[in-house]
Amino acid sequence: MGMALLEVDNIHLYYSTSKGIVKAVDGVSFELEEGETLALVGESGCGKSTIAKALIRLWERNVSSVTGEIRFEGRDVLHISDEEFRMQYRWKKIAWVPQASMNSLNPVLTIGEQMIEPLVIHHDVDKDKALMQAMDMLEAVGLPRDIVRRYPHQLSGGMKQRVAIAMALILMPKLVILDEPTSALDVITQANIMNLLKRLRREFKLTYIFITHDLALASELADSVAVMYAGKLVEWGSSDDIYVSPKHPYTVGLMGSVPTLRGEKKLTFMPGEVPSLINPPTGCRFYPRCPYFASRGELKGLCDRDEPPYIDVEHKGARRHLVSCWLYK
Amino acid sequence: MYASSIADSPWLSPNHLVIGHRLKMWYSVQAGLFSKTRYVRAVDDVSISIGKGETVAMIGESGSGKSSLGRTLLRLYKLNGGSLMFDGKDITKAKESELAWFRRRAQMIFQDPFSAINPFHNIKFILEEPLIIHGVGGGAAEREEMVIRTLNEIKMNPPEDYLYKYPHMLSGGQRQRVAIGRAIILRPDFIVADEPVSMLDASVRVEILTLLKEVQQKMNIAFLYITHDISTAKYFSDRIAILYAGKLAEVGPYRDVVKDPAHPYTQALIEAIPDPDPSNRFHDKKVVGGEPPSLINPPRGCRFHPRCPFAMDICRREEPPMVEVKNGIYAACWLHIKK
DSSP states (O other), rough: OOEEEEEEEEEEEEEEETTTEEEEEEEEEEEEEOOOOOEEEOOSSSSHHHHHHHHHHHHTTTTTEEEEEEETTTTEOSSOHHHHHHHHHTTTTTEEEEEGGGGOOTTOOOOHHHHHHHHHIIIIOOOOOEEEHHHHHHTTTTTTTTGGSSSSGGHHHHHHHHHHHHHHHHTTTTTEHHHOOOOOOOHHHHHHHHHHHHHHHHHHEEEEEEEEEEEHHTTTSHHHHHHHEETEEEEEEEHHHHTTTTTTTHHHHHTSEEEEEEEEOOOOOOOOOOOOEEEEEEEETTGGGGGHHHHOGTTTTTTTSSSEEEEOOOSSSOOOOEOOOOGGG | OHHHHTTTTTTTTTTSEEEEEEEEEEEEOOOSSSSEEEEEEEEEEEEEEEEETTTEEOOTTTTSSSSHHHHHTTTOOOSSEEEEEEEEOOSSSSOGGGGGHHHHHEEEEEEEETTTTOOOOOOHHHHHHHHHHHTTTTSHHHHHHHHHHHHHTOEEEEGTTTTTOGGGGGGHHHHHHHHHHHTTTTTOSEEEEETTTTTTTTHHHHHHHHHHHHHHHTTOOOOEEEESOHHHHTTSSSSEEETTTTTTEEEEEHHHHHHHHHHHHHHHHHSSSSSSSSGGSSOOOOOOOOOOOOOOOOSSSTGGGGGOEEEEHHHHOOOOOEEETTTTEEEEGGGOOOO
């Protein structure tokens, strides 16, 4: 493998709320090669969208602290000035398709007007030329060129999602963060968008971070998978390892709850609830729901006390397979 | 008598608990004050029946009319055509005041557990309210007993811990349990569940589906499970019905339909859904393009023809009738009609 395009090194992001500090992301590290797609998966509230916000440096005002390092092409981009990040990285190198982005289009501007804004600001191109580029990009995402003159309400959900993708790509970024890019769409439209994302990845040599709660959908794009639980990364490895032999009891549980249409499989679920991120459990955050902790006496006093380290397990895929669980020590 | 009038739709059974025959439910829309009223044909000549203790999954994309159909079967809307039978009685035109017995025996579970239960009431009252409305269970003590029994049934143990809690103190999955409890406390024969798990996380989704199945089998309830997700239906349905643009496209036993779908739309739906498999990333899906049509001005002929890879001349001109393709599988597609 070559040099990593993106290295996320032990980042923490805490929100301050009236009830206390919410440790939304609590020490997460992973990396990404150029051209690789990483699926960041987990249930709602696990911190996966918060990581996206940290990467694009757009977080809410009640964020009390962001620490750690995010290196893009070897350079730390978390601690450079806002101005420098805005001019050099956001949209230009790191783009973002936010959750429910099809509803984030401005209803009083035409598609063209909102698409060319970054071109005019970042590249200082004149309006007509920018409009041509916008039309080229719309064509690339499978929309007719004359969409530039339409308003968002004239488009269907799937078309708006394509526009949001075109907007993210217009400055030719290297890394695109896709946050649940198909969540409100119908299944057939969703499949079409997944095909589009595959094609764009080939055409523009893109690197994706694909954030989703849907493991089946993640397998449509992912070269590697990082599984999050309650603000922590619990497992990370190649898709070929994570889907075939998941190791962390949480990943195993999550896989067990994914319905399959073709094969025969009995669905299982994990009893209990996701813990509070204000007062997370000590040790492994999954131990209160873990079937191994419940059944094996020797784990008492370990999992509920000490945080498990990342352990290298045997892997077949291109990446190391890391799992944060005492079972493998 | 009734059996002969539904003979034109052989996938209906005269012995079923709920029989909707050639149902039509149109919404009226008026664009401007003086413009002509137009209709959104949300349910347009759909026939479906559900047997006692049977589960039918109603699959469709948003705007296909699946929710409207579910509510029509509960007589929450006035029909624009067709007839509705429940337990042998015609309730097509019954007045609301004559439907109290039906309201008690037919219940609904909604998609959003955050807005389906009243945030100002505690769990005890939320569960008790249907009993009060229908005058079931005599005194307060007896009602409390029934509430506790229901909390046990929806696996909220110990019940005493939940009686005086408010919805905001519960997780999404627990709230959906309460919504289920409210639906089953009257011991209904028929429940319409409209996307009951689509807002929940994967593991909670399985938990709720497991609970629904358990309740359904224990109490022998007829279920209409409305969903866009054909893969969860696998774990909770005997038969499935596919709805497209207000019309029934295909109906049949779940396993047979999914194994060998007859209608090109059903084929497209199945093709679109991925199973978790790391090799998916190496190939594109073969999916149809386009979007579902407007229900104000649906296309002539088969409503799927503009997106259908097999569209023929006749599909653009004439609406296909439902025909039996194989044992118990009916589809509305010209490919299966021998002329």
